[in-house]
Amino acid sequence: MDNSPSRDGLRAKTVQFNGNNFESWKFSVNIALRSHNLVPVVDGSLKRPIELKQDNTVTNQADINKWDKDDNLALGYLFNTCSEEQQNSLLTCDTAHSVWNSLTSRYQQNTVERRQSLQQDFLNYRFKPEHTVRYHIEAIKLLVQQFKDAGGLADDDGTCNKIITSLPPSYNNFLTAWESSPILERTLANLVTRLDREESRKHNCNGGELSADDKAYFGFPSTSTRAGRSIPPTYQRPENRPSPYPKTGRGRGRGGRNDRFAASNGRPRTTTRCTFCNIIGHNEETCRHKNSGAVRCSYCNIVGHDEKVCYRKTQDGEKASVAEPQIDSENHNSAYAAGLPSSGSRSSTDFFLDSGATQHITDQKWLLKNLRTFPLGSRWIGGIGQTKVDVLGEGDMDVLTSVNGLTKSRTIHGLLYAPNIGINLISVGAxxxxxADIHLTGSQALVVRNGAIEMTAERVGRTLYLLNISVVTNDVASIARPIESSIQEWHQRLAHISYRTIIKMAESGAVDGLNLQPGTQPPLARCHECAVGKMKRLVFLTSSTPKSTRIGSLIHSDVCGPMQVSSIGGALYYVLFQDDSSGFRVVRFIKQKSEVAACLKDFVSLLHAQTGQLVSVLRSDNGGEYENHELQAWLRKKGIRHETSVRHTPQQNGVSERDK
Structure with a gap:
């Protein structure tokens, strides 16, 4: 039986290349080529076999025929996914590899101009109010990946700095917590995970509404009142979004900017909704859109523009074009997860069909039976943004499927347990x-085996299918019974108030449910938390050490940053060096804290060249930028003594702290 890929197998819905969407087209093409093992033929790593003859007979004719068939299949796929304009420039190409080289040489050039343009886009990229944090992170990672593809150098530290410095003001508390975490834990994967959790908490608290600080940051006017009634804030329409209202003149009308919300007599206008344009404030007989012959968009069904300039279609296309990374297929202890849908309205038992996942995946441990655990770090999943999510086990799951009114019990085997994946996926490949076979239609997906339908899935988005399955679990019932709490527990519940006060409250019945055993006395053991809370720090005395008399005998240094907004050159920090004797200061702007060592060496050389003096003592805090092995070895070589302040005690480095 021939298992080679057919031409129909590559006719999946992919992005068509029009000359302006090379990155999204390249990613879409790679998915289809990898699924049919055609990537080696396209990138040229698998050459056409040379004819081997023996007795005038070609001994490897089968290999040659297979290569020709794969090349013809890949060539047809690459050619057919290009627009007519691009196809005209590929008519001279005779192999899939030549087509690929022709396109990449024109649209993915490793030129200085392209790198500068991408770097400028990276520095100027800002968080947009209509985007989620996950979309914001993926957009930055895509810019970084494009910059690397163009021959530029980028690392995870720069990506993390860009992400945290481009967040809106409502994430300032998160930024403070992130800076206080250990340096070794400030990885890109941890940042993405913590930002996802922070966004979920913010969404649960404010229902998805922007805070007052964020509205000011994005330029949204706050809600105000006039004449005892509320006036909605003016919506800031994006530049490329066409207005649904036809332009009838240069003025704004009698009502000014809020003409739709207020009439000239001060009373609210009618709330009648037009049945033609679906806009409140008029009926179909007086509709300006209908009377002016305005067109209706076939994509979003809004009157006033056509599909070619539809803002919603553009936004959906941008979200669909966010690239996802490839993964090393030689690593047998890895799996791959494709695009993750938004978690806004999903249940923990919802499972989605995913053509990009290589294995079934879930983040719900309680759904699995026969769970086999794995050591931490032994297996992982590669997902969006080149992140790795640890796999901690593998098990089976019992489900109920309903097909044509008939319910059956089935078991899905080989589900990977990844607690940080954030989604439940059923792999099409598995x-x-x-x-089994997968049949996709416009609104439904069917899992068919031997002509019989086993499972169905309903389309819930433009590319997502939600499986119609119910998870079978063992129901557990719990019975609550009242228990009497000790005086120590009540002491903790009531914010560590006095034990005698608690006894008086119980005796007088001041608090419902506060019941203590008769004759309860304060415990002899002291409360540790109370003792710690009453501790206070002694006052730091003014230093009596005389000022240095020789230039270079004592140098104070400290680092300030990261700043909320990077400089034009991309700097987020600055490092300060101050001579104790003369007060001479030098400030260097840096992009990363790892540049402090090089700046210190330059300062020591500058001081020696201009004054002839050598540095004797360097005084700084206990930051990792000063305590690394390379800098410490250099200080010992130069004979410079390094004095550090006690942890969390900036008062001991007051000279530098005051200058910041």
Missing amino acids: ITNNG
């Missing part, structure tokens, strides 16, 4: 490898 299903087909098990002998």
Whole structure:
């Protein structure tokens, strides 16, 4: 039986290349090529076999025929996914590899101009109010990946700095917590995970509404009142979004900017909704859109523009074009997860069909039975943004499927347990490898085995299918019974008030449910938390050490940053060096804290060249930028003594702290 990929197998819905969307087209093409093992043929790593003859007979004719067939299949796919304008420039190409080289040489050039343009886009990128944090992170990672593809150098530290410095003001508390975490834990993967959790908490608290600080940051006017009634804030329409209202003149009308919300007599206008344009404030008989012959968009069904300039279609296309990374197929202890849908309205038992996942994945441990655990770090999943999510086990799951009114019990085997994946995915590849077929329609997906439908899935988005399955679990009932709490527990519940006060409250019945055993006395053991809370720090005395008399005998140094907004050159920090004797200061702007060592060496050389003096003592805090092995070895070589302040005690480095 021939298992080679057919031409129909590559006719999946992919992005068409029009000359302006190379990155999204390249990613879409790679998915289809990898699924049919055609990547080596396209990138040129698998050459056409040379004919081997023996007795005038070609001994490897089967290999040559297979290569020709794969090349023809890949060539047709690359050619057919290009627009007509791009196809005209590929008519001279005879192999898939030549087509690929022709396109990449024109649209993915490793030129200085392209790197400068991408770097400028990276520095100027800002958080947009209509985007989620996950979309914001993926957009920055895509810019970084494009910069690397163009021959530029970028690391995770720069990506993390860009992400945290471009967040709106409502994330300032998160930024403070992130800076206080250990340096070794400030990885890109941890940042993405913590930002996802922070966004989820913010969404649960404010229902998705922007805070007052964020509205001011994005330029949204706050809600005000006039004449005892509320006036909605003016919506800031994006530049490329066409207005649904036809332009009838240069003025704004009698009502000014809020003409739709207020009439000239001070009373609210009618709330009638037009049945033609679906806009409140008029009826179909007086509708300006209908009378002016305005067109209706076939994509969003809004009157006033056509599909070619539809803002919603553009936004959906941008979200769909966020690239996802490839993963090393030689690592047998890895799996791959494709795009993750938004978690706004999902349940913990919802499972989605995913054509990009290589195995079934879930983040719910309680759904699994026969769980086999794995050591931490032994297996992982590669997902969006080149992140790795640890896999901690593998098990089976019992489900109920309903097809045409008939309910059956089935078991899904081989589900990976990844607690940080944030989604439940059923792999299309794993299903087909098990002998079943997937049939996709406009609104439904069917899992078919031997002509019989086993499972169905309903389309819930533009590319997502939600499986119609119910998870079977063992129901557990719990019975609550009242218990009497000790005086120590009440002491903790009531914010560590006095034990005698608690006894008086119990005796007088001041608090419902506060019941103590008769004759209860304050415990002899002291409360540790109370003792710690009453501690206070002694006052720092003014230093009596005389000022240095020789230039270079004592140098104070400290680092300030990261700043909320990077400089034009991309700097987020600055490092300060101050001579104790003369008060001479030098400030260097840096992008990363790792540049402090080089700045210190330059300062020591500058001081020696201009004054002839050598540095004897360097005084700084206990920051990692000063305590690294390379800098400490250099200080010992130069004979410079390094004095550090006690942890969390900036008063001991007051000279530098006051200058910041």
